[in-house]
Amino acid sequence: MLFLDDHRDIHFNLLEWLDLDAVLKGEPYQDVDREQLGMVLDEALKVSKGSVSACNEVGDRVGAKFSNGKVELPEGFAEAFEDLASGGWISATMNPEFGGMGLPEVVGTGISEYLMGANTALALKTMLTRGSAHLIETFGSDDLKATYVEKMYSGEWCGTMCLTEAGAGSDLGALTTKATKQADGSYLVTGEKIFITSGDHELTPNIIHAVLARTPDAPAGPKGLSLFVVPKFRVNANGSLGERNDVTCAGIEHKLGIHGSPTCTLVFGMDNASQGFLLGQEGQGLVYMFQMMNAARYEVGVQGLGNASAAHQAAIAFAKERLQGRAGKGIGQSPIIQHPDVRRMLLMQSSYVQAMRALVSYTAWCMDMAHVSSGDDKNRWQGLVELFTPICKAWCSDWGFRVTEWALQTYGGYGYTMDYPAEQYLRDCKIASIYEGTNGIQALDLVGRKFRMQDGRPMQDLLQLISATVQTLAGDPVLGPSAQQLGSALKTLTAVLQEVPAKPNGGQLTVLNAVPVLDMLGHVVSGHLLLQQASLALKKGEELQRARGVDPTDRAAVQALLKDSPEAAFYHNKVQATIHFAHRGLPLVAALAVALQAGEIAPIEAVF
Numbered sequence: 001m002l003f004l005d006d007h008r009d010i011h012f013n014l015l016e017w018l019d020l021d022a023v024l025k026g027e028p029y030q031d032v033d034r035e036q037l038g039m040v041l042d043e044a045l046k047v048s049k050g051s052v053s054a055c056n057e058v059g060d061r062v063g064a065k066f067s068n069g070k071v072e073l074p075e076g077f078a079e080a081f082e083d084l085a086s087g088g089w090i091s092a093t094m095n096p097e098f099g100g101m102g103l104p105e106v107v108g109t110g111i112s113e114y115l116m117g118a119n120t121a122l123a124l125k126t127m128l129t130r131g132s133a134h135l136i137e138t139f140g141s142d143d144l145k146a147t148y149v150e151k152m153y154s155g156e157w158c159g160t161m162c163l164t165e166a167g168a169g170s171d172l173g174a175l176t177t178k179a180t181k182q183a184d185g186s187y188l189v190t191g192e193k194i195f196i197t198s199g200d201h202e203l204t205p206n207i208i209h210a211v212l213a214r215t216p217d218a219p220a221g222p223k224g225l226s227l228f229v230v231p232k233f234r235v236n237a238n239g240s241l242g243e244r245n246d247v248t249c250a251g252i253e254h255k256l257g258i259h260g261s262p263t264c265t266l267v268f269g270m271d272n273a274s275q276g277f278l279l280g281q282e283g284q285g286l287v288y289m290f291q292m293m294n295a296a297r298y299e300v301g302v303q304g305l306g307n308a309s310a311a312h313q314a315a316i317a318f319a320k321e322r323l324q325g326r327a328g329k330g331i332g333q334s335p336i337i338q339h340p341d342v343r344r345m346l347l348m349q350s351s352y353v354q355a356m357r358a359l360v361s362y363t364a365w366c367m368d369m370a371h372v373s374s375g376d377d378k379n380r381w382q383g384l385v386e387l388f389t390p391i392c393k394a395w396c397s398d399w400g401f402r403v404t405e406w407a408l409q410t411y412g413g414y415g416y417t418m419d420y421p422a423e424q425y426l427r428d429c430k431i432a433s434i435y436e437g438t439n440g441i442q443a444l445d446l447v448g449r450k451f452r453m454q455d456g457r458p459m460q461d462l463l464q465l466i467s468a469t470v471q472t473l474a475g476d477p478v479l480g481p482s483a484q485q486l487g488s489a490l491k492t493l494t495a496v497l498q499e500v501p502a503k504p505n506g507g508q509l510t511v512l513n514a515v516p517v518l519d520m521l522g523h524v525v526s527g528h529l530l531l532q533q534a535s536l537a538l539k540k541g542e543e544l545q546r547a548r549g550v551d552p553t554d555r556a557a558v559q560a561l562l563k564d565s566p567e568a569a570f571y572h573n574k575v576q577a578t579i580h581f582a583h584r585g586l587p588l589v590a591a592l593a594v595a596l597q598a599g600e601i602a603p604i605e606a607v608f
């Protein structure tokens with residue numbers, strides 16, 4: 001099954017909408033230009049549509065297998081991973097000093113969306129390898145950096161993230177894996193980690209695990225955690241592979257989706273010989289690990305988008321082909337895309353996909369702005385990135401999953417079968433709301449920490465930006481009603497954020513409603529970004545009309561242009577998707593506010 005992409009909107013986000021020049025004039029990107037970035041995206045699309053997507057279906061149907069203590073990956077994964085490694089796709093945004101391409105995050109986001117949409121199970125390997133190598137680059141000694149980082153960024157070795165244990169999932173403070181210092185300065189790591197993505201396989205000759213563990217005298221809870229690098233094979237002083245380290249895969253999970261991604265139980269130190277190396281200082285492990293977790297949370301949001309977009313594009317293609325019913329009198333069977341309800345389902349998908357893409361692209365742009373600025377400006381951009389991270393993760397994974405469901409519904413019965421890719425996208429997407437911290441935990445992070453950080457300044461900055469969009473567009477003849485919907489949603493959200501904490505049981509209500517509050521903010525932010533995009537699309541569409549001599553009041557001439565020009569159709573559809581999001585998505589904010597404003601606490605009162 002072919003992977004169908006949405007490259008036009010990805011290019012729009014990167015090359016037309018975001019202020020790319022502000023990023024590219026920063027010191028790290030002096031040698032990069034727009035044209036190159038467009039070409040990078042095209043190349044990433046090529047490899048995604050090629051070997052990466054070619055093994056997506058077999059990855060699902062056959063899946064990773066565990067036998068005789070070994071994990072075997074599905075056919076085609078090795079070749080596709082080799083293509084990703086040799087093309088530099090694992091480390092496109094990483095430090096050139098260690099072999100990365102050093103590209104801005106805004107491009108990295110497009111690359112990740114393609115890879116996640118084409119083959120999530122494979123893309124996860126690149127994400128975790130990049131993230132664990134970056135931990136070593138940032139916090140490791142010179143020796144550790146020299147030994148591991150370049151080999152991981154190049155894809156010669158893979159990496160993992162080892163946090164979860166049977167008794168410690170969301171509650172990382174409960175981790176019990178131990179690390180005891182040895183005479184040579186290394187550590188003996190003992191314990192069992194579960195659910196470790198790509199914890200074992202033979203894709204690469206070595207796998208480097210980033211492991212959270214507790215030293216013997218460490219205090220209980222999160223402050224007692226330290227971070228260790230534990231290789232599957234020990235590495236000799238000259239960089240060659242030495243003896244097998246004491247890390248054993250005890251099995252893999254049988255699960256709903258991402259079958260090509262082995263989810264492993266790893267036992268460290270079964271024979272008391274699992275050698276690990278401390279990153280940075282003891283007791284700082286969780287602080288360091290947040291670098292990887294935040295990057296992964298953002299990318300899991302991109303997974304939600306990538307799965308949703310691919311499912312949506314496939315649904316459009318199906319709806320153009322499938323004949324059923326008659327869309328008018330006296331004609332034969334029509335393609336289902338002509339039926340209003342099918343069109344509603346498709347535009348709903350488009351509007352959420354574009355909203356998610358705007359959100360993750362803007363967040364990536366803020367990361368780049370933080371990277372190229374200094375002082376107060378840097379703090380401001382970084383504050384927005386931190387505020388957006390849980391929203392990207394939770395909002396895009398929840399709504400991404402819903403989009404895959406709407407896409408499946410578009411097919412009718414065929415969507416429920418394995419003859420079409422809709423059901424795989426839905427199953428693969430579901431995990432995104434669970435791993436890297438469940439969406440419930442993301443929402444608690446948002447309301448408990450992110451709203452208050454820097455004395456609430458990032459949140460205030462954001463609300464002002466949204467308010468400015470409402471004011472600018474409220475009188476626009478096309479977008480005015482949508483801007484008014486945004487204004488109304490913003491007013492509701494602001495009222496909830498002010499009123500609820502002041503209620504006698506405000507703390508209880510806030511914790512109980514963290515997920516709905518994140519959902520409200522996700523809608524409002526995305527609605528604001530979509531309106532900005534639609535305003536630009538309107539202008540571009542009008543320019544096209546002028547260039548073609550089309551009178552905008554002549555409906556027939558406008559329709560003919562839309563049929564004839566994919567560019568005109570793209571800008572037109574961007575406006576339609578925004579209007580639909582404003583009238584279907586944004587009113588959810590008012591619905592979600594009802595329970596908060598009424599102070600409803602039935603879930604606490606209920607007896608289960």
Ligand SMILES: Cc1cc2nc3c(=O)[nH]c(=O)nc-3n(C[C@H](O)[C@H](O)[C@H](O)COP(=O)(O)OP(=O)(O)OC[C@H]3O[C@@H](n4cnc5c(N)ncnc54)[C@H](O)[C@@H]3O)c2cc1C
Nearest residue numbers: 161162163164169170195196197263434435436437438440
């Ligand atoms: C396919 C897959 C791949 C994974 N990959 C990795 C990996 O590579 N590395 C790794 O370390 N882990 C990995 N995980 C583990 C994943 O991150 C955890 O499953 C997740 O963090 C949730 O932990 P848990 O499963 O123990 O659920 P629990 O923590 O038991 O949570 C169960 C439910 O209770 C809720 N809950 C828990 N605590 C609270 C609270 N304080 N307040 C409100 N609600 C709460 C949760 O939101 C959830 O709904 C993976 C998991 C899966 C399924």
